[in-house]
Amino acid sequence: MRLLYENARLVNEWLDRYGVKFGIYKDDNFIEQLFPFDAIPRIINEDKFAMLEKGLIQRVCALNLFLKDIYSSRCILRDKIIPEEFVYSSKGFLAECCGITPPKGIYSHISGIDLVEAPDGWYILEDNLRIPSGASYPMIAREITRSISPETFEKNKVCENRDYAFILSKMLEEVNCGGINVVLTPGRYNSAFFEHSYLAEKIGAVLAFAGDLEVVDGVVYYNTFNGKKQRVGAIYHRVSDEYMDPMVFQQNSVIGVPHLMEAYKKGNVALVNAPGNGIADDKGIYYFVPAMISYYLGEDAILKNAPTYLPFFKRDEKYILENIEKLVIKDVSEAGGYGVIFGQELSKEELNNLRNVIIDNPRRFIAQEVIDFLDLMVLDGDKTVPRKADLRAFVIHGKDIKVWKSGLTRFSRNPDSFVVNSSQGGGFKDTWIISQ
Structure with missing residues (x-):
């Protein structure tokens, strides 16, 4: 592992060369910057991860049942588990999605669940069920570190993380309504454009912009360069719900596809994640997730809320x-x-x-x-220093619910800060699940 530490700067140079960056708007200017990588991995043994896996599957299952319920019979409101005015006042609740059942009844196909580890165990901080991002960073970092220091992975029993593309593409095929898979991007100036293009390549999907797609008679088509049309069966969209279809939501949207919701409502295309998921990752709704788990599953929550x-x-x-x-x-x-x-x-x-x-x-x-969650050691020049870090776990819901044996570990580069987000200057680590 020492060789990996010694080549930390080289890994970041490779990431920069490959354009592994994120963009932020500052003072009305779009600025791209490197998401700094730290070579000391977060290590979680397989037994501990098994507990996390069980709790994450339970949570995503309950959240999916909540979304299904809230856009149909609304039993959880009728039974006063959650106040109905609390749901209807949420910006994430989209009345336009009521009565629409997505293919296979799956709403949250890709969930990014943010956790922190404290001395008394793990806590869930947030549920991200709209457009959770970040899986591409540990994926490409692992590719690069394997190339630079292959002996590190020969000597350590690190669970494979290259299977994320397979898990993701398998889920898309399971919900596909007949046609090609598409990753819909809002464009070059989106903060996560690198991820859109990288994942599209890895899963063998078409990277499409809004103008590449059109809806004809309730069916979505991709217009190829040679003028032919290909039917689209599933869209992994990286466009926010409110901009997805100007005929239904924001009328001035130029990054959406007109009549897309019509095709979706008819069951002719799967949208990943389902529109309207924002109600489930509303920070206020987070308060009620343990009650959801009890209500829908008849179980106590395995993983605790803060x-x-x-x-x-x-x-x-x-x-x-x-x-x-x-x-x-x-x-x-x-x-x-x-x-x-x-x-x-x-x-x-x-x-x-x-x-x-x-x-x-x-x-x-x-x-x-305030949860005084554990520090992780990070490289700071030629020494190591403690910094606050969280973990974004990725949970894929297709026919089955699977937790990726990896994840995005983010850390604060500010010694006095608990905020780890890339937009706030944080860095990231690889997450190693070590098999016994």
């Missing part, structure tokens, strides 16, 4: 207002590490202002206890 409070409920609001200086406040409409406020970092005046905002907009926020 202790969370909703100001929507008066009892929770009272606790938040009285303890705000020691809590993390999250804006439910934000993502990518934005809208996260640590009470301990605010002045007395700022805390009072935040209290007033929460009182005026209780549905907009959740509050969580």
Whole structure:
């Protein structure tokens, strides 16, 4: 493994050469930057991973049942497990999706579940069920490190991670409605464009832009370069729901496909992930996932939520207002590490202002206890230093539910920060599942 550490800089040079970057908009400018790779892997033994795997499958199963329910019979609202006004006021709930059953009844085909490890076990921080990104980074990093230091992988029993492409393509074939598989990208200036092109290549799908697709008589076609049309059976879309079809959602969208929802509603194409999934990864709905698991599966949650409070409920609001200086406040409409406020970092005046905002907009926020999750060691020049890190686990739901034996470990490069997102300057590691 020493050789791998010694070549950490070379790995990042290769990543840069291959264009393994992400983009952010700053001051109205699109800036691409390297997602820094750290050569010290996160190591999880197979026994510990088996427990995570069981809990992740349970969680994704319950979330999929919730989505099916919320867009059809809404039993969970009728039985008052979740307040109905809490669901209908969510930006992620799309009334246009009511009554639509996706192929094979699967809503969340690809879930990115964010976890942290604390001294007393693992905690789920977020469920990402719309367009979870990041699988491409550990995939290509593993490719490069295998080339640079093959003996590292000969001496360590690391579970293979190159099977992600197979798992993903198999799932697409299982939900395919007859035709080719397509990865729909919003374009070159999307922050995750590298991932779109990389995954399309790995799974043997066509990388398509909105203008490459058209809907004729309720069927989606891909227009090839020679003028021929190919029927599309499944679309792994990387376009946000609200821009996917200008005939149904945002009318000014130029990155969507007109009448796509018509084809989807008729059962002529699978959309991966299903439109409307945003209700399930609303940070407020996260509060209710343990209750969902109990309601739909009759089981206790295997993996714990972080202790969370909703100001929507008066009892929770009272606790938040009285303890705000020691809590993390999250804006439910934000993502990518934005809208996260640590009470301990605010002045007395700022805390009072935040209290007033929460009182005026209780549905907009959740509050969580600060979890002092474990540090991982990262290389800093010629020495190692501890940094906060999380894990995004990828769960693929086709005929079966499978957890990828790898994942995206993100870490903060700031020694005083708990925020690990790439958009906030974080880096990433490979995640090794070590077989016995």
